[in-house]
Amino acid sequence: MISRDDVAHLAQLARIELEASEIDHLAGQLEVILGAVARVQEVAGADVAPTSHPLPLKNVFRPDVIRPSLTPEEALSGAPASEEQRFRVPQILGEE
């Protein structure tokens, strides 16, 4: 059972300021979707190893060679706000 409060909490974790109507709508839909996808538990026995990725890769290294990269201007070109060659962001810490 997924409640309205659950969805509001999840939205907060996901950093999305959902409107009340969206929370109502999503709670109903998530209930249906979760009911359908929960079927994976039927065959996921303790003896089955999980797969997180199709390729069995570990620690892929390449030589540490200097290559051309973005200039500060290019890196900042899409920034909503910038200042002194840096991204300008809203305050992260409180006053204290």
Next chain:
Amino acid sequence: MITQNASEMAAAVAAGEITSEALTQAHLSRIAEVDEKVHAFLHVDAEGALAQARAVDVARAKGEKLSPLAGVPLALKDVMVQKGVPTTCGSKILEGWRPPYDATVVTKLKNAGVVILGKTNMDEFAMGSSTENSAYGPTHNPWDLTRIPGGSGGGSSASLAAFEAPLAIGTDTGGSIRQPAAVTGTVGVKPTYGGVSRYGLVAFSSSLDQAGPCARTVLDAALLHEIIGGHDIYDSTSIDAPVPPVVTAAKMRNVKGLRIGVVRELGGEGYQAGVLQRFNESVEVLRGLGAEIIEVSCPHFEYALPAYYLIAPSECSSNLARFDAMRFGLRVGDDRARSAEEVMNLTREAGFGPEVKRRIILGTYALSSGYYDAYYGSAQKVRTLIINDFNAAFAQVDVLISPTSPTTAFKIGEKADDPLAMYLNDIATIPVNLAGNCAMSIPCGLAPEDGLPVGLQIIAPAMADDRLYRVGGALEAAFNEAWGGPLMNKAPSLTGGVR
């Protein structure tokens, strides 16, 4: 000239029968003429395309060696970055953003003299099966403008079927190249995971996403595959091995003695009658061409869809965290009083559409403590079982076949607010993404009940992409002979006159 195949266009450019500039201009004119109805493109880069085309013409005049697709125009899915050209991923959160670099696929296309016409429409961040989730409005299927062109790469497939471009790039996380190909009567290939670089492809679900070629013929797709494929130092998951011999395979036109498996679980209930009819006829064509047909069972495929709708949302909830209003894209509510977190929350609320929010929330739930083992953990185990099913099947056969999509193109709006009904479109394509092997969709006729294209899916083991082209090429040749020409000859002109 726009109805030719890409390989024919390239040959004409190489022979000096037409300039790339004129060829590009012809496609730009076609786009100007029909895209108001189709809406395949989100951005047309006429100036950039013509400059690329002129560069090919200059290189040819100098006698430089041209690549097999030099001078031929292409439509690029808007999920792939191209330096200086707007890239939105079909989302408001990236509206107006111009990437400062090229994706590796784009670099390879440019080096090969392929002319990039513009960026094609898609479901927002590639989440969807109809292109209706684009923040910029849906794309219309050129076969019937009231119907969907598939998704998420509906813009790419529609551009091919509308003769706005002979080549396109798509990306396939759960079927986003193959299902659009199926419902538009075009060819689409999801290469082996790691076969084409993901550098510069905006990530949705990193363990599933794969870029690939879209075209109107199997050979054209192979030529494009060869250009975009191969190892890339900028993508640590790209496979360090040569591209399988796809072009040679596309030209073989011989499936004698090949063992072809029909997957029992991908058919029957839930599949449209006309889709099954055309699929069954195709099986007989393959038998007639000398292939050995074997029925194969993949018992865990029925769990692929549920596993996918846990794994893909989980990975997307993490990947889309980068849209945080700090470094690029939209920023809402920054009044110098609100905190970074408040601005982030408001921006993501304003910038993401309903399906993206749904999947982020679903993924956040599946990954949250207390639910992780039951949902994400179980889905990862199903992934193992599906890989085991494929391994058992490929011990018996060389390739597998199935319908690509359970139905032909449905009406725009028909499934728009029923997520589960929408998700079912990918029931036959998803197992391949979970296992990381490769698959192709090719047209196998029109469904008798609605006259709309039906797609046939060919599936091969990882790094055996050439087998897709061998079967696809042979089947396409047999169909063209039986139909008296390609299926696309039957597509509507969109202008009332002769195309």
